[in-house]
Each structure stands twice: as C-alpha cells, then as structure tokens.
Amino acid sequence: MPVYAIEARMSMQRQAQYRGVAFISVLGFLIEPIVYLIVWRTVAEAAGPVGGYGVGEFTSYYIVWTLVRVFNLALAPGAWDWWVRSGRISNDLLHPVNPYHRNLAGMAGAKVVWIVVWVPVALFLVVLFQPQLAPTPFEIVAFFVSAWAGYVIRFNVLWVLGLVSFWTTRAQALVEVVVAMELLLSGRLVPMAVMPEWVQTVSSWLPFQWTFLFPIEVMIGQRTTSEIWQGMGIQAIWILITGTAIVLVWRGALRRFTAVGS
Amino acid sequence: MGRKTPRTQVIGVPTLKAIWRGVLPSVVVREFTKTFKVPVRQEGFLNSLRSLVRREYRMVEAVRAVSFTLEAGEVVGFLGPNGAGKTTTLKMLSGLLYPSSGRAEVLGYRPSDRDPEFLTRVALIMGNRNSLQWDLPVADSLDVRRAMYRIPPADYQARRQRFTELLDVGDLLDKPVRNLSLGERMKVEILAALLPAPPVLFLDEPTLGLDLGMQKRIRSFVGSYAQEEGATILLTSHYMADVTALCERVIVIHRGALLFDGGLSELANRFGSEKTITVSVTGDLPDLDRYGAVTSAVGGRAVLAVPRQHVAATAARLLADLDVLDLSIEDPPIEDVIERTFASGDAEDDEEEAISPP
Numbered sequence: 001m002p003v004y005a006i007e008a009r010m011s012m013q014r015q016a017q018y019r020g021v022a023f024i025s026v027l028g029f030l031i032e033p034i035v036y037l038i039v040w041r042t043v044a045e046a047a048g049p050v051g052g053y054g055v056g057e058f059t060s061y062y063i064v065w066t067l068v069r070v071f072n073l074a075l076a077p078g079a080w081d082w083w084v085r086s087g088r089i090s091n092d093l094l095h096p097v098n099p100y101h102r103n104l105a106g107m108a109g110a111k112v113v114w115i116v117v118w119v120p121v122a123l124f125l126v127v128l129f130q131p132q133l134a135p136t137p138f139e140i141v142a143f144f145v146s147a148w149a150g151y152v153i154r155f156n157v158l159w160v161l162g163l164v165s166f167w168t169t170r171a172q173a174l175v176e177v178v179v180a181m182e183l184l185l186s187g188r189l190v191p192m193a194v195m196p197e198w199v200q201t202v203s204s205w206l207p208f209q210w211t212f213l214f215p216i217e218v219m220i221g222q223r224t225t226s227e228i229w230q231g232m233g234i235q236a237i238w239i240l241i242t243g244t245a246i247v248l249v250w251r252g253a254l255r256r257f258t259a260v261g262s
Numbered sequence: 263m264g265r266k267t268p269r270t271q272v273i274g275v276p277t278l279k280a281i282w283r284g285v286l287p288s289v290v291v292r293e294f295t296k297t298f299k300v301p302v303r304q305e306g307f308l309n310s311l312r313s314l315v316r317r318e319y320r321m322v323e324a325v326r327a328v329s330f331t332l333e334a335g336e337v338v339g340f341l342g343p344n345g346a347g348k349t350t351t352l353k354m355l356s357g358l359l360y361p362s363s364g365r366a367e368v369l370g371y372r373p374s375d376r377d378p379e380f381l382t383r384v385a386l387i388m389g390n391r392n393s394l395q396w397d398l399p400v401a402d403s404l405d406v407r408r409a410m411y412r413i414p415p416a417d418y419q420a421r422r423q424r425f426t427e428l429l430d431v432g433d434l435l436d437k438p439v440r441n442l443s444l445g446e447r448m449k450v451e452i453l454a455a456l457l458p459a460p461p462v463l464f465l466d467e468p469t470l471g472l473d474l475g476m477q478k479r480i481r482s483f484v485g486s487y488a489q490e491e492g493a494t495i496l497l498t499s500h501y502m503a504d505v506t507a508l509c510e511r512v513i514v515i516h517r518g519a520l521l522f523d524g525g526l527s528e529l530a531n532r533f534g535s536e537k538t539i540t541v542s543v544t545g546d547l548p549d550l551d552r553y554g555a556v557t558s559a560v561g562g563r564a565v566l567a568v569p570r571q572h573v574a575a576t577a578a579r580l581l582a583d584l585d586v587l588d589l590s591i592e593d594p595p596i597e598d599v600i601e602r603t604f605a606s607g608d609a610e611d612d613e614e615e616a617i618s619p620p
Contacts, residue, residue: 006409014397090358091393094386096378097410254376255360 008109015113037062051193056132060220071147074155080162143219149235150211156242166253187213288494289332293364296325326518339509347518356386385460389470411458445476530593533603542588
C-alpha cells in the first residue's frame with residue numbers, strides 16, 4: 001500500500017506540473033463526445049426518442065461520458081509499445097514491486113488532477129447543453145465506485161494486451177482491433193440501447209460496457225437500484241477475470257521478454 | 263515483513279547467513295548461455311515483400327557457456343569489446359533475461375525466479391540510463407525507492423545522508439532529474455540504487471561519457487561502498503582506470519565466450535608478450551634499436567618494448583653499455599594488454615572457423 005500511495009502522489013505532482021497539458025488533453029477528449037452529442041440530439045429532435053433516449057437523455061449521457069472517459073483512461077496503447085522498445089521496462093523490472101501496481105497507482109493519481117481540470121470544462125458543457133440530471137446520493141456514490149471499477153477493468157484489459165508486447169514488439173495492431181471493438185461495444189460511440197439486439201447480447205458477454213456504459217447509466221438514472229448492485233457485482237467479476245489473466249500471462253510474458261531496444 | 267530464506271537453491275545448499283559470513287560465494291554461474299532469435303531482413307523492396315510471406319530467422323549466441331564464481335565481497339572487472347555479451351550476462355544475473363541454458367545463483371536465489379527478496383538485494387546500474395522520475399526532484403525519486411524497497415526510516419535517513427555526502431550531491435536533491443547533467447544524473451542514479459544497500463551490485467559502464475573528475479568521484483564512491491558494506495561487485499567498463507582502481511580480478515569475455523578469469527597481473531603475463539623498459543641516460547641517447555623497439559625517445563629518456571623473456575638480459579646490457587641514470591621495468595599499459603587479449607580471441611575464432619568443415 002505505501003507504494004500505491006507514493007506512486008499516486010508522484011503522478012499527481014507530475015500532472016500538476018504539466019497542468020496546461022492536462023487541460024488541453026481534457027479539451028481534446030471533448031471533441032469526440034460533442035460530435036456524438038450533436039448528431040444524436042439532431043436525430044432525437046427530428047425523429048423522437050431512440051432506444052428510450054430523448055434529447056435530454058442523450059445530453060446527460062454524453063456529458064457524463066466526458067467524466068467517465070477521464071476515469072477510465074489507462075496506459076495508452078502506444079505507451080506499452082514505447083515502454084518495451086525504449087527499454088524503460090528494464091528499469092521497472094529491476095525493482096521488487098511489480099510494475100502493474102506502480103502503473104495502476106500512477107494512472108489513478110493522475111486522474112485526480114485531470115478531474116480537477118475537467119470541472120470547469122463540464123460546467124461549460126452544462127451551461128451550453130442544459131442536461132437533465134438529477135442523480136440520487138446513492139447513484140452518485142455508486143457512480144464513483146463503478147467509475148473506479150471501470151478504470152481497473154479497462155486498465156487490466158489493456159495490460160493483458162500490452163503483455164503481448166513481450167511476444168512481439170508490434171502489439172499495436174492487436175490493440176487497435178480491441179480499441180475498435182471497445183468503441184462499438186462499450187457505449188462509447190452510442191448508448192447500447194440504440195444498438196441492435198444481437199450487438200447488445202454480444203456486448204453483455206464482454207467487459208467493455210462495464211467500463212463505459214454502466215457508470216454513465218448509473219449517473220443518469222437509467223439503472224434501478226438492484227441493477228446497480230448487480231452491475232457492480234459483474235464489475236467485480238471482470239476485475240477478477242482480468243486480474244487472473246494478468247497473473248497467468250505475466251510469467252510467460254516475462255520469459256519471452258528479450259529486452260528489445262534496451 | 264521478515265526476511266525469507268531463498269526458495270530456490272539450484273547449486274549446492276547455501277543459506278543467506280552463510281553468504282553473509284562470506285563463507286559461500288555470492289554469485290555462481292555455470293554454463294550460462296543466451297541465444298537470441300533474430301529476424302533476417304534483407305534490403306530491397308522484393309525482399310521486404312518476400313518476408314511478409316516467409317520470415318527468416320537466425321540464432322545469435324550472445325553468451326556461450328560462461329562459468330565463473332564471485333566470492334562474497336569481491337570486486338571483479340567484467341571486460342570485453344562491444345557486443346561481447348557483458349550486458350546480456352548482467353541482465354541474466356539480475357533477473358531481467360532468462361538464460362537459454364545453464365544456471366546461476368545469486369545470494370542463493372535463481373535470478374530468473376525474480377523473487378522480490380532477490381530483487382531487493384541485487385542492483386543493476388546501467389550507465390546513460392535513467393530510472394528516476396524525470397520531471398520530479400531527485401528527493402521524490404528517492405522517496406519512491408524507500409517505499410518500493412521498504413527501507414526502514416532510520417536506515418533510509420542514515421544512508422541517504424552518508425551517500426549524499428560521499429557523492430557530493432546535496433545541492434541536487436531538490437532539482438528535477440531532467441535538469442541534471444549526465445554526470446550529476448549518474449551520481450544520483452547510483453545513490454538511488456544503493457539506498458536499499460544491496461549486497462550484490464552489477465555495474466554496467468557506470469562512468470560512460472563522464473569527465474575525468476566525475477569518473478574519479480564515482481570510482482571512489484563505489485570503492486568505499488564495497489569496502490564498508492562488504493558488497494560483491496561485478497563491473498563492466500571500457501575505462502581501464504575504473505578496473506585498475508577497483509578490481510584485482512578480471513573476467514574477460516569475447517564473442518560470448520569466457521576468454522580469461524584471473525588477476526590483473528596474470529592477465530598482463532598471459533597476454534602482454536612484452537614489457538616496457540624506461541631508461542634515462544646522461545647526455546644524448548645513442549641508437550637503441552638493438553635493445554628493443556623504441557616507442558619514445560625524448561631528451562635523454564627512452565621507452566623500449568622488449569619481449570618478456572629478454573627483459574632481464576636487455577636491462578643488464580643497457581646498464582653495462584650505457585651511462586644509466588635511471589632504469590625501470592613495467593608491464594605494458596593495461597589498455598594495450600586488453601587490446602591484445604581481445605585480439606587473441608579474434609585469432610582463436612578465426613582459427614576455429616578455418617578448421618571447421620563447410
């Protein structure tokens with residue numbers, strides 16, 4: 001635990017030092033949801049609610065989306081590639097603490113700064129788009145719990161994918177495929193209710209919607225209390241599954257490690 | 263968390279206590295081999311297209327059946343030309359790389375098991391490599407080390423203060439790492455790596471690219487650390503001053519294979535076929551070619567390279583023939599000896615290639 005605390009603090013310090021970059025990054029995240037928001041508001045205004053989502057719901061969805069995006073940012077796909085190729089991984093593997101813990105804590109610490117930076121951006125969006133949001137205290141607490149859980153699931157998924165770098169120094173291609181799947185099946189592009197039934201079924205068997213859709217729907221009041229508890233249970237199962245996958249792959253991955261570029 | 267005894271004991275049955283007493287060796291390496299599978303990529307567009315369908319690989323033996331033992335508290339130079347396999351060996355010994363075959367034991371642990379306790383007790387420091395928090399002050403990186411290695415607060419404070427003074431880095435601790443010069447960075451890298459007081463230290467070119475003053479400072483620090491902590495150190499360096507200042511014993515590898523393991527003076531005897539005679543005479547120097555190869559002649563002082571077996575006779579002749587003010591006999595500079603050692607490795611390889619069937 002001391003390592004988690006200190007890594008999170010160091011990461012916060014680093015991000016605070018580059019707060020301008022953090023602010024620009026958060027602004028960058030906005031382009032994607034704002035495009036989706038404008039498109040779906042236009043559709044909902046012209047054709048009425050889609051999959052139960054009207055103008056107000058779409059607006060709330062994509063504004064909460066921006067916060068969930070900040071929460072579930074994990075080690076960027078390219079960062080793994082760089083980590084291995086630059087040899088920086090060699091430094092991290094020399095220490096007695098598994099780099100997984102240091103990275104998980106580091107990214108979590110960075111989020112604290114990003115969330116602070118996100119607040120004014122969110123206020124601007126609220127004033128501009130007037131979302132209909134009235135979460136209960138339980139939903140707010142459940143949102144933060146599920147958003148952090150979503151972060152851990154997404155972090156683990158990307159970590160497993162990153163471990164592929166140990167088998168090939170060009171893991172980027174595989175990551176791109178998974179990121180595309182995530183875009184479609186997580187609720188990042190559109191709420192899953194808008195998707196065809198079979199896509200929703202496929203999505204329910206994958207971890208992606210528990211990193212994006214679930215926390216958003218908790219916050220905008222689309223889930224009942226029992227659904228929220230059930231969803232958090234499923235998140236816990238995904239954390240367990242992805243965590244186990246890391247433990248299983250890690251040892252084999254290390255054996256494959258050939259210290260490329262170090 | 264209490265100290266554990268090693269889980270894996272692959273060679274013999276050493277215990278940490280025994281190692282601490284210096285009874286057993288710290289590092290035992292037997293037939294260590296590392297082979298890399300390297301893709302063969304030929305130039306040209308057509309070859310690139312062909313490689314899409316059929317990839318060709320070749321096996322490169324970076325380390326070939328290397329065996330040696332380091333006794334507890336020994337400081338040993340690990341020498342070899344670029345690409346000889348030194349860094350690969352150090353990486354295997356520090357648990358970064360898995361050996362293809364052979365075995366090793368460091369403080370009773372098998373490095374490839376990567377036991378956290380093992381990783382706490384062994385440090386690999388690579389020159390020109392940054393392992394600290396680039397954007398944050400050095401003190402923050404030291405704090406991370408304290409947490410990662412669970413260094414007790416009192417030990418941490420004492421070591422930090424002692425190493426800071428020895429390395430003269432007090433004024434660097436509040437500076438971001440990115441603002442430090444190469445030499446300053448190396449000093450704080452060493453400081454951070456030694457905070458857990460590892461009993462085994464692998465140093466890979468620690469003085470690479472540093473000015474002479476900085477090299478001297480780092481050498482003296484490593485020397486005093488080895489002495490005070492009784493640490494076992496394996497050091498690679500292309501600067502012979504590092505080796506001669508710190509090591510009595512050297513291990514030489516060439517093209518992945520062990521070429522020599524012994525004392526520095528023994529290395530000079532084995533591979534230095536000549537000795538150096540420096541002679542000073544009154545008045546002008548006569549023609550000295552008949553005594554040996556004149557490598558320099560300035561004023562009344564000349565330096566001659568003489569075959570080892572003729573040194574005594576030549577010195578006697580010089581003393582008899584000339585009005586000698588001073589005469590000294592020395593081994594050739596260690597750099598020359600090392601160069602000859604590597605050259606002998608090349609010659610052996612060439613011979614092997616020449617006699618091996620096509």
